[in-house]
Structure formats: C-alpha cells, structure tokens
Amino acid sequence: MPRQDRLLEIGNLQKHFPIRKGLWRREVGVVKAVDGVDLSIDKGRVLGLVGESGCGKTTTGRCILRAIEPTAGEIHFRMNGEFVDVAKLGLQKLRELRRHMQMIFQDPYASLNPRMTVKDIIGEPLVVNGLAKGRMLEDSVVELMKKVGLRPEYLRRYPHAFSGGQRQRIGIARALALNPSLIVCDESVSALDVSIQAQILNLLKDLQSEFGLTYLFIAHDLSVVRHISDNVAVMYIGKIAEVAETDTLFESPKHPYTEALLSAVPLPDPRAKLERILLSGETADPTDTSKGCYFHPRCAYSRSLCAVEMPKLRSVAGPGQEEHLVACHYAEDLSLKGIEAYTA
Amino acid sequence: MSKQNEPSSGNLGPQGTSEGTHVVRTYNDEERIYVASQWQLMWWKFRKHKLAVISGVALVLIYLLGVFCEFVAPYDPNFHNVRLVYAPPQRIRFVDHEGNFSWHPFVYKHKQQIHPVTLRRTYTEDQTKIYPIKLFVRGHSYKMWGLWQSNLHLFGVEDGGTVFLLGSDRLGRDLFSRILYGARISTSIGLFGVLLSFVLGVIIGGFSGYYGGAFDAVIQRIIEFIRSIPTIPLWMALSAALPPHWPPLRIYFGITIILSLIGWTGLARVVRSKFLSLREEDFVMAARLVGANEFRIVVRHMVPSFLSHIIASVTLSIPGMILGETSLSFLGLGLRAPIISWGVLLQEAQNIRTVALSPWLLLPGLMVIITVLCFNFLGDGLRDAADPYAR
Numbered sequence: 261m262p263r264q265d266r267l268l269e270i271g272n273l274q275k276h277f278p279i280r281k282g283l284w285r286r287e288v289g290v291v292k293a294v295d296g297v298d299l300s301i302d303k304g305r306v307l308g309l310v311g312e313s314g315c316g317k318t319t320t321g322r323c324i325l326r327a328i329e330p331t332a333g334e335i336h337f338r339m340n341g342e343f344v345d346v347a348k349l350g351l352q353k354l355r356e357l358r359r360h361m362q363m364i365f366q367d368p369y370a371s372l373n374p375r376m377t378v379k380d381i382i383g384e385p386l387v388v389n390g391l392a393k394g395r396m397l398e399d400s401v402v403e404l405m406k407k408v409g410l411r412p413e414y415l416r417r418y419p420h421a422f423s424g425g426q427r428q429r430i431g432i433a434r435a436l437a438l439n440p441s442l443i444v445c446d447e448s449v450s451a452l453d454v455s456i457q458a459q460i461l462n463l464l465k466d467l468q469s470e471f472g473l474t475y476l477f478i479a480h481d482l483s484v485v486r487h488i489s490d491n492v493a494v495m496y497i498g499k500i501a502e503v504a505e506t507d508t509l510f511e512s513p514k515h516p517y518t519e520a521l522l523s524a525v526p527l528p529d530p531r532a533k534l535e536r537i538l539l540s541g542e543t544a545d546p547t548d549t550s551k552g553c554y555f556h557p558r559c560a561y562s563r564s565l566c567a568v569e570m571p572k573l574r575s576v577a578g579p580g581q582e583e584h585l586v587a588c589h590y591a592e593d594l595s596l597k598g599i600e601a602y603t604a
Numbered sequence: 605m606s607k608q609n610e611p612s613s614g615n616l617g618p619q620g621t622s623e624g625t626h627v628v629r630t631y632n633d634e635e636r637i638y639v640a641s642q643w644q645l646m647w648w649k650f651r652k653h654k655l656a657v658i659s660g661v662a663l664v665l666i667y668l669l670g671v672f673c674e675f676v677a678p679y680d681p682n683f684h685n686v687r688l689v690y691a692p693p694q695r696i697r698f699v700d701h702e703g704n705f706s707w708h709p710f711v712y713k714h715k716q717q718i719h720p721v722t723l724r725r726t727y728t729e730d731q732t733k734i735y736p737i738k739l740f741v742r743g744h745s746y747k748m749w750g751l752w753q754s755n756l757h758l759f760g761v762e763d764g765g766t767v768f769l770l771g772s773d774r775l776g777r778d779l780f781s782r783i784l785y786g787a788r789i790s791t792s793i794g795l796f797g798v799l800l801s802f803v804l805g806v807i808i809g810g811f812s813g814y815y816g817g818a819f820d821a822v823i824q825r826i827i828e829f830i831r832s833i834p835t836i837p838l839w840m841a842l843s844a845a846l847p848p849h850w851p852p853l854r855i856y857f858g859i860t861i862i863l864s865l866i867g868w869t870g871l872a873r874v875v876r877s878k879f880l881s882l883r884e885e886d887f888v889m890a891a892r893l894v895g896a897n898e899f900r901i902v903v904r905h906m907v908p909s910f911l912s913h914i915i916a917s918v919t920l921s922i923p924g925m926i927l928g929e930t931s932l933s934f935l936g937l938g939l940r941a942p943i944i945s946w947g948v949l950l951q952e953a954q955n956i957r958t959v960a961l962s963p964w965l966l967l968p969g970l971m972v973i974i975t976v977l978c979f980n981f982l983g984d985g986l987r988d989a990a991d992p993y994a995r
Contacts, residue, residue: 421638
C-alpha cells in the first residue's frame with residue numbers, strides 16, 4: 261500500500277501496441293511504447309516527465325487517465341481518501357474517476373471543438389456530470405474564466421476568435437471545472453510562442469498553489485520542466501532512466517542519458533562553454549526485444565555488462581537524502597556533468 | 605440569415621469586401637465574426653462562390669416549377685392535338701409583321717401544310733391570326749397536388765389558339781408542359797433517392813467507422829463488391845425484376861430504391877472516414893475525459909463536425925441519381941409512359957428522324973444537363989464552404 265501523502269503511484273505500467281499485417285491483420289509484433297514504468301507523485305507536487313519524441317511520455321500520461329487502456333501494471337490513485345487501481349476500474353467507477361483526474365492538451369487548436377462556444381466548452385464537464393445548469397452554469401463558467409484570466413464577455417465567442425494562448429486558457433478552465441486533484445499536462449506549453457509559454461506556465465503554477473493541485477507535467481523542454489517541477493523523471497524508450505528532485509537531477513545527474521539531455525539545454529550565459537554531448541546512432545527500436553540496456557549503443561560509458569543485462573531502476577541516494585532512482589549499472593562509478601543552478 | 609447579420613469586413617474568404625478604398629473594422633464587426641456559428645461562417649464563405657449561388661437560385665426555380673407544374677404549364681400534358689403534330693416552337697413576338705410594337709406579347713397562328721407526295725408536315729405562321737398571351741387564363745382543368753380542382757394557368761392564349769413555347773411531339777402534346785411535369789418526377793427522384801442513400805450511408809458508414817474491427821472490414825468488403833458491379837447492367841437487371849403490372853407510383857418508388865441501393869456506398873465511405881478521423885481528435889478525447897457518454901460524443905461533437913461535409917457530398921451525388929433515372933427511362937427500363945419524366949420524354953428522341961426534323965424534342969436532355977451542372981456547381985460551393993475552420 262502506498263504512503264499516505266501519495267496521490268498517485270504506478271507500478272510496472274506497460275502499454276504495447278500490436279503491429280498487424282496482411283489480409284487477416286495478424287499480429288506480427290508489438291511496439292512497447294511503455295515498458296514497465298514506475299512513478300509516484302505526492303499530493304500537491306509537480307512531477308516533470310521528460311524524454312525525446314516517441315519515448316512514451318504521452319502514452320504514459322494517457323494510460324494514467326485511462327484515455328487508452330494499459331496492457332499491464334497498476335495505477336494506484338487516491339480517490340476520496342482511498343486508493344483505487346485505475347487500471348482495473350469498471351465503467352461506473354471510471355466515470356467517477358474523471359472528476360478527479362483531468363488533462364490539459366498540447367494543441368490548443370485541436371483540443372477545442374470549433375463548433376462550440378466557450379461557454380459550452382468550459383461548461384461541458386459540469387453539464388455531463390449534472391453539476392450545474394442554466395443560470396448557475398453560466399455563473400460557474402464565468403468564475404472559471406476569471407480564474408484563468410479570460411474576460412467573461414467572451415462567453416459566447418467561438419474558439420476561432422482566440423489566439424493560441426487564450427485557447428490554452430480555455431482548455432485549462434475546462435480541466436479545472438470538475439475541481440480535480442490530478443492534472444496531466446501533456447506538453448501543454450510546447451505548441452505556444454515562448455512569451456506565451458511563460459504566461460501559461462505561471463498561470464499553471466499559480467493555479468497549482470491556489471488549489472493545491474498535483475501535476476504530471478509532460479514535456480521535452482528541460483528549462484520549462486525545471487521551472488515548474490518539484491521532481492523530474494527522465495524516460496527513454498518506454499522505461500524510466502532516472503528520477504530525482506529537480507535541482508539534484510539538473511546539478512548532478514546519475515544517468516548518462518540525463519547528462520546528454522542536459523548538455524543540450526541552452527544556457528542563458530553567453531560566456532558559458534558549450535560541451536554538447538552528441539549522441540551517435542539511432543534511438544533503439546521499441547519493437548526490438550534484444551537484451552541489455554536500451555541506451556548502451558549510444559552511451560559513451562557503456563561496458564560489456566550493458567549489452568547483456570537490462571539495468572533495474574534502483575535507489576542511489578545516500579541515507580537522509582532525497583529519493584534518487586537511476587537505471588544504470590554504473591551510476592555510482594560515473595561522475596557526470598550537470599548544469600549549475602541559476603544564480604539569478 | 606438576415607442582411608444586418610453580416611460583417612462588413614470579411615476576412616473569411618479569398619475576396620473580402622473590395623468596395624471602398626478603405627475598410628473600416630469596427631468592434632461590432634469583429635465581435636460578429638467571433639460569435640458566428642459554423643453555419644454563419646459557412647454562409648459567408650459560400651456567398652463568395654458566385655457560380656454556386658447562381659446555381660442554387662436556378663435549382664430553387666427548377667424545383668418550384670416542378671412543384672407548381674400544373675399551374676405553370678399552359679396545357680394538360682396528355683392533351684393531344686392531331687392537327688398540330690411535331691409543331692416547332694412558336695415565337696413570342698412583340699412586333700407584328702407591319703412593324704407595330706406593342707408591350708403585349710403575342711403569337712401567330714400555326715398553319716399546317718402536308719406535302720402531297722411525302723406527307724411531310726410543315727408549319728408556317730398565319731400572320732392574319734394574332735393570339736395575345738395572357739396571364740392567369742382559364743384552360744384545362746387539373747387537380748392541384750391531387751387536392752383541389754382548378755383550371756387557372758399562369759399564362760396561355762384564348763379563342764382556340766395555341767402557344768407551344770417548345771413545340772409539340774408526335775401526338776401534338778405541348779412539350780413545354782410535358783417538360784414541367786417531367787421536372788417534378790425527375791428532380792424529386794434525385795432527392796428521394798439521395799435521402800434514402802443518406803439514411804443508409806450514415807447508419808452503415810457510422811457503425812462501420814465507429815466500431816471498426818471485423819464489422820468494419822466486412823462492411824468495407826461489401827461496399828467494394830457493390831461498387832465493382834457495372835452499374836447499367838445491375839440497374840437493368842433490378843428494374844427488369846419490377847413487376848410490369850405495378851401502378852406508376854409504385855414503379856417510381858421501386859426505381860428510387862434501386863438507384864439508392866447503389867448510391868449509398870459512396871456516402872457510407874465518407875461518413876466512415878469522418879468517424880475514423882474524428883475519433884482520434886483531441887476534443888473528442890477531451891469530452892470523453894470529462895465523462896461525456898458515447899451518445900453525447902457522437903451527437904454533440906462528431907455529427908456537427910461532419911454534417912456540413914455530408915450535405916456537400918449529398919448534393920454532389922444527386923446528379924448521379926437524376927442521370928440514373930434518365931438513362932434507365934431512356935432505355936425503356938425505368939419509368940414508362942404515362943408517367944412523364946425527362947428520361948421518358950427523351951425516349952421520343954431516340955431515332956434520327958426526330959433528331960433531324962424535330963430537334964426541339966431533345967430539349968428535355970438540355971434540362972437534364974442544366975440541372976446536373978447546377979447541382980455540381982452548388983455542391984462545389986458547399987464543399988469549399990463546408991469546413992470554415994480549415995487552416
């Protein structure tokens with residue numbers, strides 16, 4: 261049973277997509293998009309989930325919400341004070357779960373139905389759950405619009421009247437409507453201009469502290485993740501490579517992949533020496549079932565063991581330190597370079 | 605959509621408003637665009653497609669003529685006049701042979717001469733007999749829509765004269781009146797046929813796209829099979845199966861069903877592909893995540909998203925139905941006299957003799973061409989306007 265301040269704890273989450281071929285659509289293999297992920301988030305905290313395109317971040321987020329069905333694994337979520345396994349919920353319970361978990365999408369253009377007014381979009385969660393109607397519905401929607409910084413006069417407008425940033429605010433208001441405890445932000449700022457990204461990030465931060473929200477913040481932009489997250493998990497080809505408290509992870513990474521990712525972060529200091537680690541070779545094929553660490557063909561530190569045995573996610577934190585999990589055989593032996601804390 | 609509802613500065617189409625040297629954008633104009641629903645945006649975009657608008661108006665006229673054919677037609681379509689067989693169209697004149705102009709249109713009397721050797725009939729104008737064309741004259745009596753008796757006609761001539769605007773056929777029946785009666789049958793068969801295809805297509809295509817899997821695969825193979833059968837032989841076989849003793853009305857519905865049994869496949873594919881693509885849309889997932897049930901997702905999110913596309917493709921598939929009916933009737937396999945449709949009328953123009961000597965009997969074909977073209981232009985305009993949110 262998970263700890264008491266945990267909101268979400270997932271164990272060995274897997275999602276395999278079948279590859280079908282031929283006239284009879286026979287299954288000829290699987291893509292292991294998520295292949296045994298363990299994660300946990302405490303109440304009121306923000307967990308950043310980073311990794312390159314196609315590493316399974318989004319799939320993990322959608323499995324947690326049961327937007328897609330996980331192949332295997334457990335998703336323990338605290339609902340009304342009790343833990344339930346989201347992966348095994350029946351339809352009835354799932355509808356109840358929807359009120360506790362919401363999602364903010366990446367593309368603010370695709371995620372709003374262009375044929376509905378702002379009032380209908382933000383009000384939909386309230387209407388389908390029978391929480392408000394008529395005058396009360398309008399008041400609640402206006403209240404939500406104010407919370408996310410939209411003018412209430414825009415109530416009857418359609419999404420085509422808004423810019424990307426404003427649309428994302430509408431999406432956030434919709435996610436907040438049911439007063440959820442967990443919000444999965446799936447690349448929620450990556451489709452926006454940099455200046456707008458900052459506004460939306462700050463809005464998300466403000467809302468988090470105001471309502472005590474918990475975020476699973478999926479992104480590929482490390483500076484964005486550093487700005488908002490309490491803890492960061494790094495994912496590589498369906499598996500977790502490293503999890504640590506944000507500053508620890510950025511300053512002293514323990515996994516070679518994390519080091520390579522961090523070396524690509526642009527620094528605001530023009531005199532900073534750039535020592536980019538260029539990964540050679542292709543990312544491993546998630547349909548490939550060969551043994552060994554997925555990262556070893558691209559890893560500068562790989563040794564013979566790496567090609568044979570898949571490393572397990574294990575703790576490398578000393579006694580009294582914050583939790584630090586790494587999936588690397590030689591985590592303790594390597595001295596890897598991070599980025600220094602911002603001195604601003 | 606009323607006139608005041610329109611924004612004076614449309615940034616929604618390729619043309620915008622070009623009148624005036626400067627375009628003043630007021631707050632109200634912008635607000636009107638911002639709160640415009642999809643149908644308003646579509647209308648603003650559709651309006652810019654001039655050819656489509658004109659075609660739409662023409663189609664409304666053609667359908668109105670079909671609906672009110674008893675009143676508009678000057679003659680009973682089955683009234684024959686043996687003394688005026690294969691009469692050419694009569695010219696409407698405003699100036700008489702002496703050069704006197706009058707605002708009141710009139711026709712000269714048709715005079716028939718029969719060549720003593722070849723027995724060929726020729727017509728000349730008898731310029732001594734003038735028949736003025738009058739509005740709202742009393743003529744043949746008819747039963748309007750089968751409901752009430754009347755003998756009022758929109759126009760006609762009195763005192764035993766004739767007005768054959770488009771000539772007459774081998775029994776001396778007025779072709780103009782017959783084309784109007786034919787319009788009722790030919791254009792409505794397109795509408796009913798498409799309505800039936802629409803229902804079949806949306807239901808079958810919807811289930812196929814929504815559930816996917818084995819059901820979808822079976823439906824798709826059936827559609828491929830139906831589409832691979834050559835249409836004309838299939839129509840011929842099916843209509844040959846209609847019992848010849850059926851009353852005209854039942855034959856009419858039988859032909860409609862035959863046409864739509866083939867027509868639904870195209871629509872089903874459009875609906876299926878829309879369902880497949882919409883199922884993956886973020887806003888559909890968002891609705892599912894807030895707890896909306898499947899019925900609400902289909903009715904509230906998916907159907908409004910593809911309805912306009914379906915209307916456009918329905919419009920584009922009406923001409924196929926009209927052409928189908930015309931071809932079948934022309935070949936003698938569809939509707940048969942005494943039913944009057946454009947295809948039945950064209951049957952009269954099957955031999956070279958009529959085409960050479962009485963070319964006006966081909967005019968029902970011209971009507972078919974005009975109607976089909978109008979539907980195609982209208983469909984093009986609708987299709988272009990169907991997705992006002994395309995970026």
